[in-house]
Amino acid sequence: MKVFSGIQPSGTMHIGNYLGALKQWVELQKKAECIFCIVDLHAITVPYQPKKLQENILDAAICYLAAGVNPEKSILFIQSEVKEHSELAWLLNTITPIGELQRMTQYKDKSKQFKGSIGSGLMNYPVLMAADILLYQTDMVPVGKDQKQHVELAKTIAKKFNSRFGKTFKIPEAYIPKSGAKIMALNNPKKKMSKSLGSASYIALFEEPVIIRKKIMSAVTDTGRKITYEPKKKPGISNLLNIYSLFSGKSIQKIEKDFNNKGYQELKKSLANLLINSLKPFRQKRKEFIKRKVYVREILKQGGKKAQNIAQSNIQKIKKRMGLI
Numbered sequence: 001m002k003v004f005s006g007i008q009p010s011g012t013m014h015i016g017n018y019l020g021a022l023k024q025w026v027e028l029q030k031k032a033e034c035i036f037c038i039v040d041l042h043a044i045t046v047p048y049q050p051k052k053l054q055e056n057i058l059d060a061a062i063c064y065l066a067a068g069v070n071p072e073k074s075i076l077f078i079q080s081e082v083k084e085h086s087e088l089a090w091l092l093n094t095i096t097p098i099g100e101l102q103r104m105t106q107y108k109d110k111s112k113q114f115k116g117s118i119g120s121g122l123m124n125y126p127v128l129m130a131a132d133i134l135l136y137q138t139d140m141v142p143v144g145k146d147q148k149q150h151v152e153l154a155k156t157i158a159k160k161f162n163s164r165f166g167k168t169f170k171i172p173e174a175y176i177p178k179s180g181a182k183i184m185a186l187n188n189p190k191k192k193m194s195k196s197l198g199s200a201s202y203i204a205l206f207e208e209p210v211i212i213r214k215k216i217m218s219a220v221t222d223t224g225r226k227i228t229y230e231p232k233k234k235p236g237i238s239n240l241l242n243i244y245s246l247f248s249g250k251s252i253q254k255i256e257k258d259f260n261n262k263g264y265q266e267l268k269k270s271l272a273n274l275l276i277n278s279l280k281p282f283r284q285k286r287k288e289f290i291k292r293k294v295y296v297r298e299i300l301k302q303g304g305k306k307a308q309n310i311a312q313s314n315i316q317k318i319k320k321r322m323g324l325i
């Protein structure tokens with residue numbers, strides 16, 4: 001079984017990225033052939049600072065490693081170092097209906113968020129993502145819920161290609177965790193926690209204890225006093241309960257019971273302590289990898305070579321099908 005997934009080096013990795021994606025990656029590497037990518041070409045589809053990009057890329061690699069991605073088992077590399085991703089994206093663009101791209105939720109949300117400075121790269125983002133996935137004949141794509149629509153589009157594109165040019169691509173499936181697939185923003189629990197929403201929306205995977213406490217204590221909650229899981233009526237408290245459950249391993253019902261007759265402040269205090277302890281090993285490992293940047297760069301270089309070998313051989317077959325060779 002082949003697994004592919006990526007995270008954009010668009011800022012600081014947060015607990016949403018971990019629960020929705022990274023945690024599954026670490027599990028899947030035990031039983032599948034995994035390829036994990038730092039998708040820098042995706043990160044440049046919204047306004048960004050070129051001077052900070054290299055730093056963000058290395059930081060993403062350190063984050064993957066600190067979260068448990070094992071470079072001896074999985075291929076870890078930078079997307080832009082394997083040119084076949086861009087090449088295949090162009091080829092797939094020629095068969096992707098524009099209407100499909102315009103109706104993608106992420107495109108609609110981000111074009112509102114960054115209005116006035118949107119390039120066509122943002123609309124074509126899912127085509128590049130389809131290329132990332134299909135280039136490696138992927139079976140499974142572990143992602144958060146927000147990316148399901150893009151994986152569905154990758155399937156549509158693969159089927160379209162296969163019927164037009166003959167069977168070439170495997171049809172991939174999204175692999176979405178039952179819980180943790182959509183962690184909401186702390187400062188706006190109706191929106192998804194996101195790097196691009198700014199640091200008040202998230203708890204970074206390596207957040208320092210004082211900041212964790214500050215952010216959790218000031219997380220937006222709902223009117224009323226009762227601690228119950230009702231995502232529609234009480235999105236703030238429900239999100240905190242969900243995070244609590246995922247890091248403690250306790251069921252939401254058990255936590256509701258434990259906090260019966262207690263106030264929001266008490267839940268928040270307890271959640272802050274839980275997160276401070278749960279994220280401690282990540283903080284420590286990250287500090288170790290920061291001291292070994294040369295080693296991290298070498299992992300990325302070796303990973304890039306391995307990925308390129310697979311990509312080169314596959315793109316030849318694809319171009320042959322299309323009559324380009």
Ligand code: ATP
Pocket residue numbers: 006007008009010016017018019020021142143144145146147180181182183184192193194195196197
């Ligand atoms: P950006 O705001 O730049 O889009 P992001 O926080 O959405 O950043 P991505 O790099 O786009 O992060 O996504 C990386 C992975 O993390 C994807 O698999 C995505 O589905 C998952 N993910 C992102 N946000 C969440 C979240 N709030 N809850 C669960 N999974 C998430």
Ligand code: MG
Pocket residue numbers: 194
């Ligand atoms: Mg995103």
